[in-house]
Every structure is written in structure tokens, then in C-alpha cells.
Amino acid sequence: MLQLKYYSYELAFEYPFTISKGTKTHQPALITSLGLGNLTGYGEAPAITYYNITVPQMIESLEAKRGMIERYALTDPQRFWHFLHHLIPEQYFLTAALDIAAWDLFAQMRRMPLHQLLGIKWDQGPLTDYTIGMDTGENMVAKLKAHPWPVYKIKVGRADDIDKLRMLRSQTNAPFRIDANEGWTFEETKMLLPELQKLDVTMVEQPLPKEAYEEMKELKAISAIPLFADESCRTEDEVKKCAGSFHGINIKLTKCGGITPALRMIKEARTLGLKVMIGSMNESTIGSAAIANLLPLLDEVDADGPLLLKEDVAEGLEYENGIIKLSGGNGLGIKFTGLKARK
Numbered sequence: 001m002l003q004l005k006y007y008s009y010e011l012a013f014e015y016p017f018t019i020s021k022g023t024k025t026h027q028p029a030l031i032t033s034l035g036l037g038n039l040t041g042y043g044e045a046p047a048i049t050y051y052n053i054t055v056p057q058m059i060e061s062l063e064a065k066r067g068m069i070e071r072y073a074l075t076d077p078q079r080f081w082h083f084l085h086h087l088i089p090e091q092y093f094l095t096a097a098l099d100i101a102a103w104d105l106f107a108q109m110r111r112m113p114l115h116q117l118l119g120i121k122w123d124q125g126p127l128t129d130y131t132i133g134m135d136t137g138e139n140m141v142a143k144l145k146a147h148p149w150p151v152y153k154i155k156v157g158r159a160d161d162i163d164k165l166r167m168l169r170s171q172t173n174a175p176f177r178i179d180a181n182e183g184w185t186f187e188e189t190k191m192l193l194p195e196l197q198k199l200d201v202t203m204v205e206q207p208l209p210k211e212a213y214e215e216m217k218e219l220k221a222i223s224a225i226p227l228f229a230d231e232s233c234r235t236e237d238e239v240k241k242c243a244g245s246f247h248g249i250n251i252k253l254t255k256c257g258g259i260t261p262a263l264r265m266i267k268e269a270r271t272l273g274l275k276v277m278i279g280s281m282n283e284s285t286i287g288s289a290a291i292a293n294l295l296p297l298l299d300e301v302d303a304d305g306p307l308l309l310k311e312d313v314a315e316g317l318e319y320e321n322g323i324i325k326l327s328g329g330n331g332l333g334i335k336f337t338g339l340k341a342r343k
Contacts, residue, residue: 009339
């Protein structure tokens with residue numbers, strides 16, 4: 001019988017984190033664990049206000065379904081995901097936390113790292129970026145100088161942010177990825193694309209509102225910079241919708257429901273000729289380790305959650321100049337520590 005536990009945290013950011021949808025100083029997170037004998041698997045779901053998901057809501061659902069979850073015989077994490085998909089329908093964030101925990105536990109039961117269990121031949125994969133949130137130009141430059149990195153993700157939300165990008169470009173030759181989080185209009189994006197190309201921007205993520213597939217088709221036809229879907233590609237059924245409108249998709253484990261559907265999304269994206277990225281929702285080391293185990297499958301990765309936080313709840317990942325190093329341990333390869341300040 002599975003032993004279900006959970007832990008609620010408010011993880012402090014190093015800097016207030018601002019995107020086009022708002023500012024936060026802490027990341028609420030639900031950590032789940034599934035135990036069997038002396039083994040325990042861990043998962044994570046950060047709560048995101050603009051998706052109307054809170055940790056108390058997820059805990060309420062967990063408690064309501066605790067008995068059925070604990071009685072489940074874990075013989076296959078993919079079957080477990082389908083069980084959860086019907087048990088707590090449309091609750092992708094909570095499903096993700098439980099799905100990740102199940103994969104962690106099952107790989108430990110098989111005495112192998114998760115990527116090995118998944119049949120992924122390990123090589124380093126792409127470098128992770130470091131994200132600089134929206135702020136004054138001076139503050140954004142200060143953050144960049146404090147965190148030298150080989151590639152940056154820059155959060156934007158207004159057309160005049162191009163001036164801040166020019167300030168940042170004067171300080172580094174590192175490639176920039178731009179993430180507007182639906183903050184631009186079609187005309188603004190069309191006007192900015194040539195300027196972004198001059199600034200060595202290598203990716204533009206979700207410039208328009210999520211349903212603007214037709215306008216995105218027009219932008220894709222004229223853009224020399226790869227355009228990636230984020231909010232437009234939350235779940236599996238949206239991958240095909242993105243094929244004609246974007247060059248790639250940014251999969252979020254939390255939004256799609258975990259590792260199980262993410263693997264299917266990667267496979268479908270490849271058949272449609274889309275590039276694939278997995279992105280961060282400011283996860284701690286637990287959620288970031290789930291991403292890291294999938295690195296060789298990806299073209300791009302944004303798994304810098306632990307780098308943005310002053311606090312963490314686990315150990316097992318190392319970051320070195322964009323390279324993510326796994327511990328080599330079984331499952332996710334992490335050790336749950338509870339809340340501690342990051343070193």
C-alpha cells in the first residue's frame with residue numbers, strides 16, 4: 001500500500017520575480033511523496049495564480065482522494081497517470097506532482113536513474129538559461145552582472161522593453177531568449193522582430209495571447225527567429241494546434257500533468273516537425289530534477305528554478321555555467337531535505 005504525504009512551502013525568490021502577468025516574492029509549492037517500504041518518491045507542483053491554482057486547493061483534493069491513491073498498486077507509472085487522470089480530472093498541477101513522485105519511486109524500485117528507466121541514453125543535452133524578470137533597466141543589468149551565464153531568458157511585456165534589451169546586450173554577448181507571456185500585440189511583435197534579430201535573440205516565446213493561432217501563423221511566416229508556444233500549448237491536445245503557428249513548443253510538466261504526458265507531447269511534436277523545450281515554473285530541485293532527466297530529448301531547456309530561489313527543499317542537482325549535472329542516484333536522483341537556504 002502506498003503511503004501518501006505532502007508538504008506545503010512558500011519558497012522565497014532571490015529577487016522579486018516579475019512577468020507580464022504580475023510580481024511575486026515567493027513561489028508557493030506543493031511537494032508530494034509516495035512511499036513503499038523503505039523507498040520514497042517525490043513530486044512537485046508550483047501553484048500559479050493566473051491559472052487559479054492554489055496549494056490549499058490541491059491539498060483538499062488530495063485528502064478527498066487519499067484512500068483511493070494509497071490503495072493503488074503501482075506497477076506502471078503510465079497506468080497510474082491514467083488512473084489519476086480519471087480520479088482527479090482537469091487537475092493537471094496535482095496530477096503532475098503525483099506523476100513525478102510515482103516515476104521517482106518506480107525508478108528507485110527498479111534501482112536505476114529515471115532517464116535510464118525511460119530508455120534515454122544519457123548525454124548532457126542543451127544548456128539551461130538563467131531568467132531575468134521584468135524590472136527597471138538598471139536593475140536588470142545588475143541581475144545580469146551578478147549572474148554571469150552562457151544564455152539568458154529575458155521577461156518582457158511592453159514594446160518599449162526593447163530599450164532594456166539594448167542595455168542588457170551592451171553588457172554581454174550571451175544569446176537572449178525573450179518571453180513575453182502573451183504581453184505583446186501582433187503589430188508590436190511584427191515591428192520588434194527585426195530589432196530582436198539585431199540583438200542576437202535566439203527565441204521569442206509566446207508573444208501573443210494564447211488563442212491567437214492565426215496571427216501567429218503570419219508571424220511565423222516572416223520571423224527569422226524561432227517562435228515558441230507556451231501558454232498556447234498547455235496540454236497534449238494543443239500540440240497539433242501549434243504546428244502551423246510556431247516553430248517549437250515549451251512544455252511545462254506542471255501544466256500538462258507530469259512526465260507521462262510530456263513524453264507523449266515530445267513524441268508528437270517531433271512528428272509535426274516542432275522543436276521541443278521544457279520550461280520552468282520556478283520549481284525547486286525536485287521539479288527541476290524531473291526536467292533534467294529528460295534533457296537528451298530536448299532542443300532547449302529552461303530549468304533554472306533553483307537558481308532563482310533563495311530556498312530549496314532538496315539536493316541532487318548541480319549547475320555549472322548552464323550545464324545541469326545529475327547526482328547519478330536512482331529515481332530523480334534527489335534527496336529531500338525540507339526547507340533550507342540555498343548555498
